[in-house]
Amino acid sequence: MYTTAEPDPAGPRPAGPGDVTGDWAEPRPWLVTAVRDEAPDVVTLSCTPPARFRFEPGQFNMLSLPGIGEVPISISGDPAAGGQVLHTIRDVGPVTRALCNLRPGQRAGVRGPYGTSWPLAAAAGGDLVIVAGGVGLPPIRPALYQALHDRDRFGRVMLLYGARTPLDLLFTEEFGMWRARDDVDVRVTVDTAGRQWHGNVGVVPALIPGAGLGPETTAFVVGPEIMMRFTIRALLVAGVPPGRIYLSMERNMHCAAALCGHCQFGPFLVCRDGPVFRYPDVARWLTIREL
Amino acid sequence: MKQTHEPLLRAHKFFANMAPEHVSLLAGCAATATFPPGAFLFREGEPADACYLIRFGRVALEVPAPGRDALTVQTLTEGDVAGFSWLLEPHRWEFDGQASERVLAIRMDGACLRDKCEQDPILGYELMRRFSNLAVARLQATRLQLLDVYGHVHDR
Numbered sequence: 001m002y003t004t005a006e007p008d009p010a011g012p013r014p015a016g017p018g019d020v021t022g023d024w025a026e027p028r029p030w031l032v033t034a035v036r037d038e039a040p041d042v043v044t045l046s047c048t049p050p051a052r053f054r055f056e057p058g059q060f061n062m063l064s065l066p067g068i069g070e071v072p073i074s075i076s077g078d079p080a081a082g083g084q085v086l087h088t089i090r091d092v093g094p095v096t097r098a099l100c101n102l103r104p105g106q107r108a109g110v111r112g113p114y115g116t117s118w119p120l121a122a123a124a125g126g127d128l129v130i131v132a133g134g135v136g137l138p139p140i141r142p143a144l145y146q147a148l149h150d151r152d153r154f155g156r157v158m159l160l161y162g163a164r165t166p167l168d169l170l171f172t173e174e175f176g177m178w179r180a181r182d183d184v185d186v187r188v189t190v191d192t193a194g195r196q197w198h199g200n201v202g203v204v205p206a207l208i209p210g211a212g213l214g215p216e217t218t219a220f221v222v223g224p225e226i227m228m229r230f231t232i233r234a235l236l237v238a239g240v241p242p243g244r245i246y247l248s249m250e251r252n253m254h255c256a257a258a259l260c261g262h263c264q265f266g267p268f269l270v271c272r273d274g275p276v277f278r279y280p281d282v283a284r285w286l287t288i289r290e291l
Numbered sequence: 292m293k294q295t296h297e298p299l300l301r302a303h304k305f306f307a308n309m310a311p312e313h314v315s316l317l318a319g320c321a322a323t324a325t326f327p328p329g330a331f332l333f334r335e336g337e338p339a340d341a342c343y344l345i346r347f348g349r350v351a352l353e354v355p356a357p358g359r360d361a362l363t364v365q366t367l368t369e370g371d372v373a374g375f376s377w378l379l380e381p382h383r384w385e386f387d388g389q390a391s392e393r394v395l396a397i398r399m400d401g402a403c404l405r406d407k408c409e410q411d412p413i414l415g416y417e418l419m420r421r422f423s424n425l426a427v428a429r430l431q432a433t434r435l436q437l438l439d440v441y442g443h444v445h446d447r
Contacts, residue, residue: 134441164441191436194360198391201351201363203435206428210370224440230431 024257027064027109032102033084038170041091042135043100044076046084047108053085054113057120057142058248058276061112062256063087069095072253072271074139075113080149088138088170114256116276118143119246123218124153126244129211131160131231133204133223137170139248139275140222144184151183158185158211162204162227166190166197187211203227208234215239222248229286232279245279265291296321299397303344304370305421313414320403324396332373332388332396339376339384340401345369348394353387361387365429372425377401 034046055061055075064070071093077086091100102108120128120143128147132140147157159178163169169188178186187207189200200207204227213219217240221228228247235245251263251270258272266285268274285291297318300306306314324343326332332343332350343350349368353361364386367373373396376384382401408415 164439168441189366191439191441193363195353195363196360197363198349199366200349200368201366203432205435206432210368226438226440227435230435 024255024259025111027062027070027111029107030085030110032104032106032108034104035102038088039168041100042088042168042170043091044086044088044138045099045102045108046086047110048083049085049110052082055079055085055142056113056117057146058117058139059113059115060139060253060256060275061085061087061110062114062253063089063099064109064111065095065098066109068098070109070254071095071099072114072256073099076138076141078145079142080145088135090135112256114271116274118220118248118276119278120146120150120153122244122246123147123220124150126154126216126218127156127158127213128154129156129158129160129213129217129219129240131204131208131219131221131223131235133162133227133231134164134168135170136223136227136248137161140220141171143220144178148178148181148184155216156185156212157183158187160187160189160204160207160211162189162191162207162223164191166193166199185211203230205230205234208238211238213238213240215241218244218246220246220248225250225286242280242283243278246276247279247282248275249277249282250275296323296397299323299346300344303346303397305344305372305425309417309421313411313417316407316411316414317399317404317418320400320407322398322400324394324398326390326394326396328390328392330390330394332390332394333384333386335384335387337384339374339382341398342372342374342377342401342404343388344397344399345371345373346395346397348396349391350394351389351391353389355387365432366391372422375422375426377404378422 028050030047030049032045033048036044038044057079060072060074062070063073073087073089076088089096089099091097130140175186178184189202193201219235219240221231249270251265253271254260254262256271258269263270295318300314300318349366350373351363352365353363355361373388
């Protein structure tokens with residue numbers, strides 16, 4: 001498995017013939033201990049792994065149900081919290097629907113963790129801005145937890161989060177807790193809202209010009225790819241250096257072990273070389289519509 | 292002595308790096324304005340005789356709809372400018388602008404701004420350039436809103 005907490009100066013390692021290094025493993029049954037509704041079509045499964053489990057912020061697991069299928073799901077909980085492991089899942093197809101319908105006491109097959117992680121060490125010493133859109137918040141929440149655990153290592157810590165409507169906002173109870181701290185700046189916006197919503201309305205890149213970002217800012221971006229492209233443009237205009245921008249790519253991952261090639265993205269396999277990439281390493285591939 | 296709003300204009304993001312003589316000229320069109328939560332800065336269809344440079348608070352641009360709550364299409368906050376309609380005929384507001392919290396703003400008189408631009412084409416070009424940038428940024432944001440990017444996901 002190609003996993004690093006530090007940016008690789010050479011950039012992500014492209015896939016090569018015979019370069020099979022992924023950790024294939026049979027799924028093991030994890031016990032679902034709690035199910036929490038986050039939004040109308042989003043739930044968080046709290047699971048107990050059968051053995052000690054460690055992960056880095058940004059990594060994902062492969063979750064499966066016999067006879068239905070397997071999907072990659074980001075790990076959305078606190079890496080420092082032992083015991084329960086959280087997976088936040090949006091119901092978008094047969095497999096995720098079945099996972100969302102699991103109840104406490106049932107089990108899901110899990111293998112992982114896979115993929116690269118958010119390079120918090122690279123952000124240390126400067127400001128950190130996390131920009132998340134929609135269900136992009138769960139895969140980046142562990143990075144925010146870790147940044148808050150190591151709060152002294154950073155300057156300003158900001159979360160800019162956008163969703164479709166107020167009903168689609170995830171982890172809203174935590175916003176209150178984060179906002180109660182004076183060392184993290186949480187700004188939330190929705191694309192559309194009625195009068196009952198008193199917060200921002202607009203797209204998440206529109207939060208960037210007023211956020212006071214600059215050359216000392218490191219940005220972690222996750223969300224739908226179009227949202228990320230608009231966000232990156234706004235970050236560059238705000239003066240954030242390209243090399244300080246990281247994003248989490250999403251592709252059709254099947255094996256998660258760099259074996260099947262379904263998640264090929266230019267010269268990369270997202271399951272192994274990603275999902276977290278440094279922007280300059282993938283910039284030229286982002287605008288190629290055939291990829 | 293007449294109070295000048297020049298320092299307030301200079302402090303606002305919209306006028307960043309504008310030539311001092313131009314800011315001085317535009318200060319003659321400025322007045323401070325305060326709106327309590329729920330107050331309307333402007334209403335759809337009414338004469339658009341000003342724009343507002345927001346210094347503090349949040350303004351919701353809303354479209355009223357019969358039989359249902361007004362829809363908020365965008366919110367504007369500190370550093371933003373509310374109102375393009377003063378610039379373009381027929382000078383009528385296209386949306387409602389409502390203070391969703393207490394708003395402190397600089398009200399720029401539309402007729403005064405147009406007059407200054409007519410008298411000084413260099414200032415006029417500079418102001419049009421700034422408003423064009425603003426309009427393009429809003430257009431791009433609206434395009435992204437229309438794409439409804441959060442609504443299209445697939446099993447990863």
